[in-house]
Amino acid sequence: MTDGTSVAAERYDAALDRVLELVVVINDDMTRSLARDGLTVSRAHLLWELRRRGPVPQRELADALGVTARTITGLVDGLVATGFVTREAHPTDRRAALVTFTGHGAATVDAMAAGQREFSRVLFAGLPADRFECLVAGLDHLLGRLRAHGVAPGTPEEDQ
């Protein structure tokens, strides 16, 4: 079974190892980088969603992040305590609180966006155009396979 059926199981394994290593390394880097801004990954995700939605009630953030409303309460508590957002009154629904950026919060999340662009340049710089395209195509293939396998979002999936 050295070849025949496919490229070779061992090459697949080695490739998956690289993907997994990439996952770990990027995760760690994000965590450290955010910590320098006084943020955690979860809180940064919240700010990121808030950025492309404007002030929204917490319920919407819960749906966007895929966590319970209770978790959002905790995350917003932390972000309020550290001065990134405030809870403002909803104009029409007195149950809801509109999560709203402070100046510091807006500046931080803008800096995050800039940092991400910078990071992408660092990552992909020096990669010839054709190799770059091929890499992106490969990544798309992986994402497609994951979705087809019922893993990624886009699939409703009632789980188990």
Added chain:
Amino acid sequence: MTDGTSVAAERYDAALDRVLELVVVINDDMTRSLARDGLTVSRAHLLWELRRRGPVPQRELADALGVTARTITGLVDGLVATGFVTREAHPTDRRAALVTFTGHGAATVDAMAAGQREFSRVLFAGLPADRFECLVAGLDHLLGRLRAHGVAPGTPEEDQ
């Protein structure tokens, strides 16, 4: 500034988005898959290291996972309680406890390894050989850039 200096900042951004999405999707999938075996990501990492080291004192696992010894105590507590490992006496050092697989633990981690091979086949199946090679080369490039940028392991980095 539509082109000229490089491929185009927007393409880099889009590519990074794919990488980030891959990170999230794979993380979530791993978490769910492990939960079906009664494991968490951290505990599975511990078992994974234990697999390629044989019975070891907890100190060694702490170094391998990059966490404090205290954290290992907690993880091993959980794994003992759920029947994956036991703490055995060290033959020569009475301070140390050798973390050792139970039958269930060994079987589970072997199944994890098999599942990973299976997963790699699912991911890469249907990718022509040349495209596969190109993807792997691209991934290596990314890992290299990360290391060069002082992100990945291999760099001592006294952190500060």
Added chain:
DNA sequence: GGTTATAGTGAGGGTAGGACATAATTACGT
């Protein structure tokens, strides 16, 4: 033997999630 280093744990704190229960408010149905 005495000092120092190491292995592991107790105590306690911060963050991230969940389940369940509950108050306040809105929406709906008749």
Added chain:
DNA sequence: ACGTAATTATGTCCTACCCTCACTATAACC
């Protein structure tokens, strides 16, 4: 209009991960 949902957010309580600091027991060194 009035009662019954449904919805927003939170209180309370739980698991889990990770840390620091203090401490015990043991090993190692000299």
